[in-house]
Amino acid sequence: MGEVDPAFIQDIEHRPKLATTHAEGIPLIDLAALVGYSPSNGGVAASLATYEGLVAEVGEACKKWGFFAVVNHGVAAGKRERIERKAREFFGQGMEEKKKVRRDERRVVGYYDMEHTKNVRDWKEVFDCTVREPTLVPASPEDGEEAITEWINQWPEYPPGLREACEEYAQELEKLAYKLMGLIAQSLGLPANRFDEFFKDHTSFVRLNHYPPCPTPHLTLGAGHHKDSGALTILAQDDVGGLEVKRKSDGEWVLVKPIPDAFIINVGDIIQVWSNETYESIEHRVMVNSKKQRFSVPFFFNPSHYTMVQPLKELTNEHNPPKYRPYNWGKYLVARKGSHFKKLNVEILQIYHFRI
Numbered sequence: 001m002g003e004v005d006p007a008f009i010q011d012i013e014h015r016p017k018l019a020t021t022h023a024e025g026i027p028l029i030d031l032a033a034l035v036g037y038s039p040s041n042g043g044v045a046a047s048l049a050t051y052e053g054l055v056a057e058v059g060e061a062c063k064k065w066g067f068f069a070v071v072n073h074g075v076a077a078g079k080r081e082r083i084e085r086k087a088r089e090f091f092g093q094g095m096e097e098k099k100k101v102r103r104d105e106r107r108v109v110g111y112y113d114m115e116h117t118k119n120v121r122d123w124k125e126v127f128d129c130t131v132r133e134p135t136l137v138p139a140s141p142e143d144g145e146e147a148i149t150e151w152i153n154q155w156p157e158y159p160p161g162l163r164e165a166c167e168e169y170a171q172e173l174e175k176l177a178y179k180l181m182g183l184i185a186q187s188l189g190l191p192a193n194r195f196d197e198f199f200k201d202h203t204s205f206v207r208l209n210h211y212p213p214c215p216t217p218h219l220t221l222g223a224g225h226h227k228d229s230g231a232l233t234i235l236a237q238d239d240v241g242g243l244e245v246k247r248k249s250d251g252e253w254v255l256v257k258p259i260p261d262a263f264i265i266n267v268g269d270i271i272q273v274w275s276n277e278t279y280e281s282i283e284h285r286v287m288v289n290s291k292k293q294r295f296s297v298p299f300f301f302n303p304s305h306y307t308m309v310q311p312l313k314e315l316t317n318e319h320n321p322p323k324y325r326p327y328n329w330g331k332y333l334v335a336r337k338g339s340h341f342k343k344l345n346v347e348i349l350q351i352y353h354f355r356i
């Protein structure tokens, strides 16, 4: 990634302002009440009140920002440190080693350094692994083709322990994801387990992101502006900073400040559809830096491939009719995965294609 290929250059309107304002940022939510209280086993009155306060806080954050940070989330610090260390070791190797687990059109998870967002190349390299092994998905994005295939993880030999680090991290994050979906369900007035049925054979994946130092941070982005297409994203970022969120109130790009041990949570497109736009999936992007490399680890919580994504019946009525036609998550996922391989001349599949 030495010289800057024109494929990395953003159109003028998408170039970052390097001096970002440290104005009001995303809310910080303390999940301590969640660790001590489970809605299914009752709980004492005091913790119930705290839990309800937490539900309200989550609802407010989802509505106003679509993004929030959490602390006291119950994820063991050692497991996060281990995957972050393994990510550094993996990306620090020569290309020969990384290429051994390179993803291609057949094996769609693994190492990749040619990711495009909105058809502009991102200044980053990634390693993806699915949480479920194997993960079942449609063989083809075409309607009417019923065949199912498996996504199989490609585990590198080096660094040793990367696989174990990813697996144990994924298990921890899966637990946190269900808890957060419970809070989000309750904030919408639904039972805590309302969304669980959609995740029986979930297609979630963990991504290791490495953003190397970039000689042209004013022209290039580590990840171009985008929305996450799944249900929920839980992101661990290091202390460098670079993630920006498009603030709903005024459309300004706001830096998401790194907070040690916190996770950044964001609502994805699927929650936008399920909630019939009570909550919205918010645009975000990643700035790069001429001096420092940056690492981040998102966990993308995605439903089972056969889920038909549509506004929930409980959240629609004659005054608030469904704003989306149902779409098949697996077909959508497979269509989008294919589109990341090359710069395309066609528009990438987006949820607004299903907007009524």
Ligand SMILES: O=C(O)CCC(=O)C(=O)O
Pocket (backbone or CB within 6 Å): 207, 209, 223, 228, 235, 237, 242, 243, 284, 285, 286, 295, 296, 297, 298
């Ligand atoms: O690296 C980050 O901070 C965010 C990355 C991101 O938005 C993504 O991978 O979808």
Ligand SMILES: [Fe+2]
Pocket (backbone or CB within 6 Å): 226, 227, 228, 284
């Ligand atoms: Fe994202």
